[in-house]
Amino acid sequence: MIEVVDPGRYTTIQDRGRPGFERFGIPPGGVADWFAAAVANRLVGNAADASLIECTATGPSLRFERDATIAITGGDCPEAGLPGWRTEQVDAGSIVRFGPLTSGLRSYIAIRGGIDVPVVLGSRSLCAAGAFGGGFGRPLQAGDRLGVGGLLESPVLEETWPGSHRLPTRGPWEIHVIAGPHRDAFEPSALHRLTATACRVTPALDRVGVRLDTPGLHLDAAEVLTTPVTAGAIQVTPSGGLIALLADHPTTGGYPVIATVTTADLPLLAQARPGDTVRFREATLAEASRAHRRLIGWLDLDA
Numbered sequence: 001m002i003e004v005v006d007p008g009r010y011t012t013i014q015d016r017g018r019p020g021f022e023r024f025g026i027p028p029g030g031v032a033d034w035f036a037a038a039v040a041n042r043l044v045g046n047a048a049d050a051s052l053i054e055c056t057a058t059g060p061s062l063r064f065e066r067d068a069t070i071a072i073t074g075g076d077c078p079e080a081g082l083p084g085w086r087t088e089q090v091d092a093g094s095i096v097r098f099g100p101l102t103s104g105l106r107s108y109i110a111i112r113g114g115i116d117v118p119v120v121l122g123s124r125s126l127c128a129a130g131a132f133g134g135g136f137g138r139p140l141q142a143g144d145r146l147g148v149g150g151l152l153e154s155p156v157l158e159e160t161w162p163g164s165h166r167l168p169t170r171g172p173w174e175i176h177v178i179a180g181p182h183r184d185a186f187e188p189s190a191l192h193r194l195t196a197t198a199c200r201v202t203p204a205l206d207r208v209g210v211r212l213d214t215p216g217l218h219l220d221a222a223e224v225l226t227t228p229v230t231a232g233a234i235q236v237t238p239s240g241g242l243i244a245l246l247a248d249h250p251t252t253g254g255y256p257v258i259a260t261v262t263t264a265d266l267p268l269l270a271q272a273r274p275g276d277t278v279r280f281r282e283a284t285l286a287e288a289s290r291a292h293r294r295l296i297g298w299l300d301l302d303a
Helices: 034-043 190-195 263-271 285-299
Strands: 002-006 012-014 052-056 061-064 068-074 087-090 095-097 106-111 145-148 173-179 198-205 209-213 233-236 242-245 257-261 277-282
Touching: 034 052, 034 068, 034 106, 034 263, 034 285, 173 263, 173 285, 190 257, 190 277, 257 263, 263 285
Parallel strands: 173 277
Antiparallel strands: 002 061, 002 145, 012 052, 052 106, 061 095, 068 087, 068 106, 173 257, 198 209, 198 277, 209 242, 233 242, 233 257
C-alpha cells in the first residue's frame, strides 16, 4: 500500500482514459501528457495502459509501506531527490516528497504493478465531471491509501530514458496544428493570422483546457451548430479568445474550432504553464502522422 501524506496541488489517478462513451456525455479523460505517462510506465515494466499518478504544479508526499520500483517523468520534481526519467528503488517506510515542479505543469509517477483502484467503464482514470473513477471519485486527499498491482512478468527494459527521446518541459512552445473543422466559418486569413501571433497561457487552465490571450488578434467567426469536440481542439469564443482543449474536455461544444493540435504535440500543450508563450504552426496531415509515428517509435525503443 501507499499512503498519501500530502496530496499536492491536484493529484489524480489516470490511465489512457475511457474513449467510446462520448455519446453518453462522458469525456475520454486519461493522462494529459500521454507521452510522459507512457515512458513512466515503460521504465517500471508496466503495460502502457497501467494506471499511475498524475501531479499538477506541486506533487504529493507519499509513504511507501513496501519496497517499490518507481519512475518520475514529465515536469521536474527536484525536491523528491530522485532523478527523473529513470527507474528508482524506494525502500519500505520511506516518505517521498515530490514538491513543486520546476519545469512543466504535470509530472507522472509510475509504480511497478500499477495503481490498483477499481475499473469504472473500462478505465481507472478519474472523471472529475462525473465524480467517479480514480479510486475515490475525486483528486487524492491526505490519508488516502492506494493499492499496487501484483508482480509483473515484464522486465524493466531501460533504467534511464535517453535525453534525445524526451519532449521539452519548458516553454516557449511551438505547437503544431492542423486546420479545424470550422475553418470556413472564419475569414480566409484567420488561420494564418493565428499562427503569426504569440499567444500567452493564462492562469485559467485545468485538465479541461487552456485559455490563451492573443494580444492584438481578434478572430471573428460565423455561428456554428454544437458539434463533437476532441482533445487539442482550439475553440474561438464570442469575445475572440482561445480555448485549447485537453483530456477532460466536454464531449460537445458550440464554439467554432479553427484548428486542432496534433497528437504528437498534445504533450507540449499539457505542460504549458501560466505566463508561457505558445506559437502555433500549421502542419499537414502527413506531417502530423510522421511526428506521431516518431514518438511511437521511441516508445518501442529496444523492445
